[in-house]
Every structure is written in structure tokens, then in C-alpha cells.
Amino acid sequence: MGRDRPRSDEVDDAAYAFLVTVANTIVAVAAFGCFMIWLAGQLSGLLSGNGWPDSGPKDCFGVAYRFLRDPLDPAAAWPAAAAPDLGPLWLLCAILLVFLALTGWAAFWLVRFALNWRRRREFRRLRLGFASGNEIRKMLSEKAVLKKAGSVRPSTKGKSGVKPTDVGFYLGRDIRSRQKLYSSVEDVFIILAPPRQGKDVHFCAPYTIDAPGACIVTSTRADAFTNTYAMRAKMGEVHVFDPNGLTRWPQQLRWSPIKGCEDPNVAALRAGTFVDASGFEVTGDAAFLVAAQTSILRCYLHAAAIGGRTMRDVMRWAFQPNNTEPLQLLRKGEAEGTAPMGWAGQYESLMVANTSMGGRIWPGLIQILACFSDPRVLDACSPPPEETFDMKRFLSGRNTLYILGKEQKTGGIAPVVTAMMEDLFDSARKEATKMPSSRLDPPLTVELNEAAHISPMPSLPAYMGDSGGFSIALHVYLQSLSQARARWGDHEAMIMWDNAAVRVIMGGAGNVEDLEDVSRLMGKVRGKDVLSPDEIRTLKFGSAVVVARSARPVEVQLTPWWKREDGDEIAKGKAETEKMITEIGKTPRGLGGSTPTAPAAAPAGDGAAGGANGIGNGDLTAKPQGPNGAAQQAPGADQGEQQVRVDGGTA
Template sequence: MAGNDDDDVYVVFIGIGFVSALLGGVSSFLTWLAGQLSGVLSGGGWPDSSPTDCLRITYNLLRHPNDPRSAWPPAAAAALGSAPIFFALLAVMLLATALGAYILIRLLLNWRRHRTFRRLRLGFASGWEVRKLLSARTVQSKAAQVRPSTQSLPSRSVKPEQVGFYIGRDIRSRRKLYASLEDTAIVVAAPRQGKDVHFVTPFTIDAPGPCIVTSSRRETFINTAMVRAQFGEVYVFDPYNWTGWPNRMRWSPLQGCEDPNVCAVRSGTLVQSSGFDIGHEGGSTLSGIVTIIRCLLHAGAIGRLNFREVMRWIYEANGEEALEILRQGEREGRTAPGYPGALEFSMRNESLWSGVIQVMSCFSQPEVLDDCTPDPGEEFDFKKFLQGRNTLYFVSKKQSDWGGIAPIVTTIIEQYFRSARGTAMKNPTGRLDPPLTIELNQVADICPLGGLATYMGESGGYSISLHVYLTSLAEARRVWGSDGAASLWDNATVKIISGGSGTAKDLSDLSDLVGKHDGKQILSPEELRTMPFGRAAVVAGTARPVEMWLTPWWKRKDRDAIARGKAAAEAMIHKMHAGQQAGIASTHDAAVAGDDDSDASAIVW
């Protein structure tokens, strides 16, 4: 639930009242003290009055400022000094007090800048800034824009979770912080610093529309799959069957490749995400590899073949069948212009085939190839997926060597980005409704999209909430280069930095990105590195940085439902693996119990 957005107003009025009372009390006491001292200086002695009379004396003096004696009790009035002496003393005491308060405030501010205790530190966003950019009311005010279907509803009746994501609570104002659906976020958190429990799991559960999640571990799937299954269909791209989920997502690289534009994007994505670089391979070599893959995909699509046939051409390093299909299609007007000639020319350079085989090695494992060769009617329907609160998980190995399936995941996500954007542009509002959420966890390892920085900059305008997770800035530079990593950071409207990670340079860069106050870093590199589990700094829009408490999923109101879903998912996986072990054991026992003619060597361990 959203916090009360009038908290700041109450705090301001309470603060004004407290300061006014304090100033009034101090002034009254100084007025009384000046009168008492005037009596001593005039020779009349200490007037018979106590500090408890100060408020009444001040009130009487304001009524009769020309006659100070009339303000004191009658027993003390005779001993009071003259009016000039009284007012001179009062002026000196007020000035001395003001000067002392000024010096004390300066010392306090200086202490705040050198503090180890950060609660009172200068440079962080005020409650007003938080309210303006990150409050529940702010995301509610954008409801009609980010979710056109809510236009007929009063903005305050729309729950903030319907149009935004809860990200944490401001340590200083204690206000709940929300990011809008049109915000793109980048989270930098070291391993074991809770990005799954604080962000990926809650964001996946709270996604108000379809949600795509990538991960090299099954933790997010276990935490969220059963809960998300209550809202819509749950699909899993899991070639290694880590999850045991029955609703498998199957996808063919030939899908849509009748269109030459799709072929061009897909072949380029496969090559780029496979680790090929123009600086190492050379422009002509890279172009030849892309051309062969592009033409083979196009030939397989217009020839109505399954993907196994295309992989057979690649394994055999022979594109003659594909060339004949392209020529036949050219005669019938089904082939994109120039494809037969481009394939024939590139095939003359036999050395290019080694590059093609290397790129397509991500499909080499039988279980991967099986999931990428669906039967007719089994292919995943992404347009239908966008229509409900459905969920698609990509659970794959974290591999940097050849044969990892990161190029496949990257290619699929690239296709779905473009498809979602195209669907949004066809809508009258130019947005997706329900909105799409994409959680790119371990993005550098299993989904290194070359155009990710561009998508970060434009996705929000289509109501696509894109959240990218990195372990460090160095990881981003490794995949996208220095300029690409900088662009990725710049295009994110919300930047969240957790503790425990980074080299000295990365920590210094992050500290500079958080910002400075009067030339001094608001959060030093050491403070960023040692930020405890459950805290993070967030920089959003034009607001100054906010330090926030994070909420793990086990502290949410729906934690019991999440825990039950997690237990059910773990039981499902345990049952699956127990069945597999029983199957292996029974096969082994049958072989041992067989007659002497049984071929035990045929069993594969």
C-alpha cells in the first residue's frame, strides 16, 4: 500500500510549531534574564522573580513596551533597572545567542559532512523531492498515461502496484518509493547481495501484465512460478529441464524468417552474442558468416523445413540444398532479392563455414535442438502471451565457452522486444496494455543484447518496464564496451546501487554517479562497498540520491503465499529428479538381472 503523501506537510507544520515554541521560550527567558541583570547593574539587587515568570513578563512587555517595570511582578518591579539599561542588555543577549546558534549550526553542518552516521548527511533528496518523483501519488498520477485502460478511473483509486513497482523505503523521510511502469531501471549488486530477493522476485510477482524473466539459476523461478500461475499461463524455456515445468516454451529460429528483415536481425544477433568481434575476425569474415547464416535461415523458412534440416546443412558445411531452395523461391517470387547470389558467393570461401559452425554450436546439444525444433502448432505464440498476465522464464546455464545457449536466449529476447514494440505501435495509444515487464537477470552472461542501451532509452514509451541487473560496471564494460556501458547507465531512468561489489575504479565511478554536495561525495566509495545487506542507494530522474531500506520477499504481506508456492515448486523439482534417479536405477537393475547375452556396455552412464 502507498504511504500517506501528506506526511511531509504534517512534518513541516510540526517543525514550524516546534521551532516557534523554542524561539519563543528562549526569547522569553532572555527577556526575564535581561531584566534581572538590569536590577543588579543599577544597584537595586536581584529582583524577586523566578524564571517561571518569563512567559507572563514577555506577554506584559509586548503590551507595554515603553514601561518594562510594569511587566514584572510588583514585588520585583522596584528593583528593576532603567528601560535603556534593560533594552541594551536584551539586545546584547539576543545577538550573543543568535551568534552562538549560528556557530553551532555551522559546526553541526560540518559534522554532517564528515559523519559516519549518514542519517543527517547533506546532499540526499528531501522529502519533497521524494514525493515529487518517487512517491505512490506520482506513479498514480501517471496511470492514464502508462495504462490507458485506467483513463476512466480517478487516479487515486488506481493502486500504485497497478502502475508501478515498489522499490524500497526512504531512510530519512520513511516514505515508500515507487518506480513507474515507464521507468527503465538498472540494478548494480554484487553476488549474494539480494538482488533476487529484493528486486527480481518482487518485481516478477507484482508485474501487472505479461512478464519475461531471464536467469542462470532457478531461484527466481522457484520463488515466483506458482504465484504467477494464479494470474495466467506460465511458460519455461528450460532445455536442460532444471525446473521440471510441464508447460515448455518451444521456439524455432526459422520463425518469421520468410521476412528478410527478420533474417538479417536474427543472424546478426546470433553472431554478435556468440562473441565474434570485427576487430578480431575482420569485416569480410564477419560479413561472410552473417550472410551464410542469414541465407540458410531464409531458405529453411521458405522451404517449410524444420530447424534440424538447417542444422544438418551446417554440420555438413554444405549449402547446396539451401541454394537450390533459394533459386526455386526466386523463380516463384518467394525469395528475397539477392539471397541466392549472396549465398553462392559466400560459400566459395570454405573457411567461413568454421565460423558458421562455431556460431551455431549453441544449438548442438540434443535437448536444446529439440526445444528449437517444435512441431507445427507447438511454437510459442508471443502475441497471445502479451494479452494476459502470463509469465515466461528463461532458465539457462551460465556459460562463456562455445556451446552455451546465451546466443539463443539473446536472439529470442531480441525478437520479442521488436514484436512487443511493433504491437504497441499498432495500438491507438502507442502503448501495451497490459504493460510488459522484462527482468533481465544475469544479463551479461545469458542475454548480452547488443541494442540493450537503445531499448533502455525507448522501452518506457511503449509501456515496457525493463529492469537490468549487473554485478558490476566492469561486467557491463566487458560486454558492451566503455561507451556502451555508459550509454546503458545514462538511458536508465532509475539507477539502484547495492553494496559489496566493485573495483576501486568502479566504486569511485559509482560514488561520482551518486553525486556530490559542496564538492564532497555524498556516498564515498568505501561507504558504497560496505553498504549492508538490505540497503541501497537510488538515483532517479532529477532527484538527488536516496538511501533506502529494501524489503525482501519474506517480509511482504503475501509472504505466506510465496512460501507455499516456493515449497510446491521445490517439491515438484524433487519429485522429478527422484523419478529420474528411479528410472536410471531400474534400468541398471534390469541390465544386471538379464541373461548372459545382455549387452551391459550399451548403457550410457
């Protein structure tokens, strides 16, 4: 049986060790005090102009003993040969007080440092288990990234002067070897960053600015736009999808969930995306209701597409369960061969089932479409046919699309953004298949900021597995692993974690299970964690741990955008953009009313999108763009005429 109390000899040993420590401390303090008294007297003589008194450090103990017995007569304390050269008593005491103050200050900071070191265990630079300098050179260095340039971006093959940011992204600097770390554009990222840990300033904003080609940014905050708009507007066209009005930007891009649903498969996938992003689960007793609601929405989207209707019509149908207009459109489509046989009958059966079930099906459908309850969102998703967006042109240069929306539990914009992102991914991958090596060149960068909140794509785990092969640099930002498990499920979250080539972990997490999982990922050395859960949780702001592919973990020092070489230029652009937004906010506007035109930015540089403005990619076209990347406004045009739309569909 185990012992509940220590043995008496163990207690005696501990007491003896404590007493010895106390005794040694007293002796050390006393010796140092004696030395300070002697040194103060010596310096008093020197400062008085008498020179250095004839006394050595070995006299300090006797000097201190005699001085403490009679502090008013320092000459009696020093050897006879040194006494005449001593300074006055007041000077000796003043010097001694200065010594005591400095010693107290030094002792305070020494104790504080020792306690912090013991508590935080910050000094771990000599610890084993981290990537060596050689590993970093082979896998994460500038040279390693440039070595793959010709394959990830075929147009750079054989060219000189290619920079690592042309084919990759800067991660930070290894705190041990001081090497700069880079990743390739084909590396999919997961960035775990709890709120207020600096993911935007250290990753999202710099990666948006540095994106070597087109860039799509999703966010629930306006600063994702204000931090980077001015810099990206100098490189190419800029488009903004912001129906919630986070930026109040006057020239808004619009997207139609209807476009592309002429294809029954697209209609079915898009309906499923809306249901999934709305938080519905096809399990238990509600499985039939959810399946029925998905089928109705599929029929609505397809009927609207073949009948030339918009999302306004779909919303009208959803609030009128007995409206036969979608049924008539489906029957007409079956007769003309534009609708699959049997869909009209399925929809009619669901109408009958809704009546027999006391109208239980349609209320859930209305809840699925709650994202369109905001008139601004419905307007942004109901553009006329002539408003289109050329995906091929967008991908041809350093153009930018900002997709912004508020984070809210009910009626949020997440289903719209999710369906939109699924459509954009599908279009980008199809464009990639038309290029050499089936890779986008220049590469596409996708910054999925707050992915679980604003764009929880059902296909995201699969996209993370193959986006690199299309030269789509996909960066997924999550607050924690538990957030991913809650949104995608345990299995899909595990696939996302496995498919990430680069995993970036920042401090501040509070979930013990997540911290332990990350700690286990980093491994052990001699039975001890390379980084314990507590050490991961307490990582300083401005630092992170990078676990890339098969390399051992690397602790990196991050660079916020304001410390970059172009930090002043970014800050100036941010201030100008915020001023523009403030001025726009002062201008009265209403839904459908006239709005001011966004001030023009600098002309696009060499990376600006080029090419013909046609329909060569099969499904997407674009309106003319101004120098700031927004759609040009015709004289007298209202808000609806100056907005731009992304039209989904198949190529």
C-alpha cells in the same frame, strides 16, 4: 620545497595533547571508581534493611581513599553517622563486583561501537546531499506514481481504487524520511548488484510477482522460477523455456529461430544477433571471416524458412559445407519471388571462397552455432509448425514466461535467448502500436536477470531508450558497470547508463573505477562526496542507493520477499513448487520420451489472459492452456506434442 619531517614544536604539541588525554582519562576513571565504591556501600545498607546510610555523593572520594587503605573495615571508611547502617562486608564486595562487571561490559561495547563508527562512518543520516522528503514526494512517492497512471496505463484513467503497484513498482523505504518509494512502469531500471547481494530476493522476485500485466523473466538460476511460479500461476498462464533442464519442468515452451525469417531483413538481423551473442567481433583480420559466416547463417535461416525446414536442417548444413540443398532452396525462392535476388549467388560465392581459403569459413560458423550442440536445446528450437504461441493473448493478462539457461563460456544458451528476446521485444512493440497511445495495457514487465550472461541483446541500449514509451517496464540486472562495458562496449554501456531512469546500486562491488563513477554521479557537497566509493562498497545487505531521474540520491531500506505481507503465501508456494520439481526429477525421462504433467495450480484470477485463440496478431497463435498455464497434454501425447513454441517473425 615541502617538509619531509614535522617541526619540533609540532611534535611537542602532539605529545602534550596525548599526555593531557591520558591524564584526563585517568582522572575520569578514578572518579568513577570512587563513586562505585561509595554507591556499593550505600546499597549494601539498603539491601540489608538498615535504610539508606547518612552519606552523600560528595563523600565518595574520602570514602574510597579510606576503604582502599583498609578494605576489611568499611565502617571506618564511611562518616560516623552512616557507619552503623552499612551492610556486611561480603555484600558490599558482591555489589562492587557486579558494578565492575557491568562497567567492563559497557566499556567493551562502547569502545567497539566507537571503533566501528570511526571505521565504517555509518552515521550519515544528517549528511547533506541526499534527496529531501519534498523531492521524494514530488518524484518517487505513491502520489507521484498515481498521478501518471492515466498516461502510462490508459485503462486506469478516471478510475478510482488504482493502486501504485497497478502502474508501478515498490523500491524501498527512505532511511531518512521513512517514506515509501515507487517508480512508474515507464521507468527503465538498471540494478547494479554483485553476486550474493540480494537482487533476486529484493527486486527480481517481488517485481515478477507484482508485475501488473504480462511478465518475461530471464535467469541463470532456477530460483527465479521456484520463488514466483505459484504466485504467478494464480494470476494467469505460465510458460517455461528451459532447454538446459534447470527446473526439469515437463511442459516446455519451444521457440523456432527459423520462423519469421521468410522476411530477409529478419533473417539478417537474427543472424547478426547469433554472431554478436556468440562473442565474435567484426574487427581486424578476422572481419572477413566473421562477415562471411554471418552471411552464410543469414542464407541458411532464410532458406530454411521458405523451404519449411527446421534448425535441425540448419545444423546439418553447417556440418556439410558442400551441401547444395540451401543453394537449391534459395534459387527456387528467387524463381518464385520468395527469396531476394542475388542471395543464391552470394551463397555460392562463399562456398567457392571457403574452398579457396582451405575451408576456414565454416569452422567459425560451427562455433557460432555451438549453442545448439546440446540435443535438448536443438529440440527446443526445432518445433513442428503446429506448435505456436499467441503473443497477443500472452500480453492481454498477467501471464508469465520464464526463460532459463545455464551460464557457460562455450556452447552456452545465450545466443538462443538473445535472439528469442529480440524477437519478443519486436513482437511486443508491434502489439503496442495497435493500442491507444501506442502503449501496452496492461503493461509488459521484463526482468532481464543476469542480462550480460544470458541475454546480451545488441539492441538493448536502444530498447532502454524507448521501452518506457510503450509501457514496457524493463529492469536490467548487472553485476557491475565494467561488466556492461565488457559486453556491450564503452559507448553502448554509457548509453545504457544514461537511458536508465532509475539506477539502483547495491553494496559489495570491487571495481574501483566503477565505484568512483557511481560516487561522482551522486555529486559532492562542500567539496566532499555525498557517498564515497568506500561507503558505496560497504552498503549493508538489504540496503541500496537509488538515483532516479533528476532527483538527488536516496538511501533505501529494501524489503525481501519473505518480509512482505504475502511473504507466508510466497514461501508456501515456493515450497510446493520445489516439491513438484523434486517429484518430477524422480520420474525417468529421456529426450523425446513421455514426461509427467506438471501439477495444476489454482485457477487463474481476474488478471488471467483472455481473448480468442486465433491468429489476429499476424504471426503468433497458441495451443489451449491448462489452469496452471502449461499446455494441456492430449492423451498419449509424447514430449514433442505437449511442448509449446514461441514463433518469431513480423506482424
